Amino acid sequence: MSNPWFIDNVHILMRLLIAMLLGGLIGFEREHNNHAAGLRTHILVCLGSALIMLLSIYGFSAFVDEINVRVDPARLATAVITGIGFLGAGTILFTGKSITGLTTAASLWVVAAIGLAIGAGFYFAAVVSTVLVLLNLWVLNKIEQRFLGGKKVQLLTVRAFGKHDLLDHVSAKLTAQGITVRKMTLLENRKPLENELDLHMELQLHIVVPKPIEPPAIMSEIKSIDGVFGVSIE
Structure with a gap:
C-alpha cells in the first residue's frame, strides 16, 4: 500500500x-x-x-x-x-x-x-x-x-456452637499436620442463652499449608471436632 x-x-x-x-x-x-x-x-x-x-x-x-x-x-x-x-x-x-x-x-x-x-x-x-x-x-x-503452591496463605473458616475451647481444638489439629497459622479471628454470635447451642462461634484462620496436604483432608479433621457444623477453605 x-x-x-x-x-x-x-x-x-x-x-x-x-x-x-x-x-x-x-x-x-x-x-x-x-x-x-x-x-x-x-x-x-x-x-x-x-x-x-x-x-x-x-x-x-x-x-x-x-x-x-x-x-x-x-x-x-x-x-x-x-x-x-x-x-x-x-x-x-x-x-x-x-x-x-x-x-x-x-x-x-x-x-x-x-x-x-x-x-x-x-x-x-x-x-x-x-x-x-x-x-x-x-x-x-x-x-x-x-x-x-505450598507457600500461599489460605483462609480457613470454622463454624461451631457451644464450644468455648474451639480455638484449642482447632490449633491442636492444625499443629499436628504441620500447618502454620499466620493470623486468627474469633467471633461470637450470642443470643439470650437458654442452652449451650445458643452460642455460635466463627473462627477465621489465615494458614500456610504444606504442599502434600490436600484441603479435603484438613476439612475432614476439623469437622471431626465436636460441635463444628461448618468448615470452608479459600
Missing part, C-alpha cells in the same frame, strides 16, 4: 480476523481456568482495540490534506489503554484474605495492546506477544503451582 492513509477491505477483514484469533487464544486459556473474563471477553477486547486502531489511522484519511487539521493516529489508542482499566477492575475481587483477578485484568490489558498492534499492522509483535502471554499464563502457572 503506497498510501499510508488508505487500506482496502481485504486488509481490514484480515486484521480483524487476526485480532479475533489471537484474543481468542488468550481468552480460551482464561476460560479453561474458570476466570471472570473468558473467551468472549478477550475476543471482544482484542477485536474492539483493533477496530479502534484502524479507525484512528484510516478513518479520518479524508481530512489529512485539510488545512489546520492534524491527524494523530495514537490519540484513540491512548484512550483504549486508559479505558481498558475500568474493565480490568471488574475482574479484581477482594476475598478477605487476598486479592484475586489481577492476572486476568493484566491479560485484558495486554489483549487490548495486541489488538492495537494488529490494527496498526504490527503483526510480528502481536503474534510474539500472544505466544509470550500464553507461555506466561500456562507454563509459569504450572511452575508456580509446583514450587510455590
Whole structure:
C-alpha cells in the first residue's frame, strides 16, 4: 500500500480476523481456568482495540490534506489503554484474605495492546506477544503451582456452637499436620442463652499449608471436632 492513509477491505477483514484469533487464544486459556473474563471477553477486547486502531489511522484519511487539521493516529489508542482499566477492575475481587483477578485484568490489558498492534499492522509483535502471554499464563502457572503452591496463605473458616475451647481444638489439629497459622479471628454470635447451642462461634484462620496436604483432608479433621457444623477453605 503506497498510501499510508488508505487500506482496502481485504486488509481490514484480515486484521480483524487476526485480532479475533489471537484474543481468542488468550481468552480460551482464561476460560479453561474458570476466570471472570473468558473467551468472549478477550475476543471482544482484542477485536474492539483493533477496530479502534484502524479507525484512528484510516478513518479520518479524508481530512489529512485539510488545512489546520492534524491527524494523530495514537490519540484513540491512548484512550483504549486508559479505558481498558475500568474493565480490568471488574475482574479484581477482594476475598478477605487476598486479592484475586489481577492476572486476568493484566491479560485484558495486554489483549487490548495486541489488538492495537494488529490494527496498526504490527503483526510480528502481536503474534510474539500472544505466544509470550500464553507461555506466561500456562507454563509459569504450572511452575508456580509446583514450587510455590505450598507457600500461599489460605483462609480457613470454622463454624461451631457451644464450644468455648474451639480455638484449642482447632490449633491442636492444625499443629499436628504441620500447618502454620499466620493470623486468627474469633467471633461470637450470642443470643439470650437458654442452652449451650445458643452460642455460635466463627473462627477465621489465615494458614500456610504444606504442599502434600490436600484441603479435603484438613476439612475432614476439623469437622471431626465436636460441635463444628461448618468448615470452608479459600
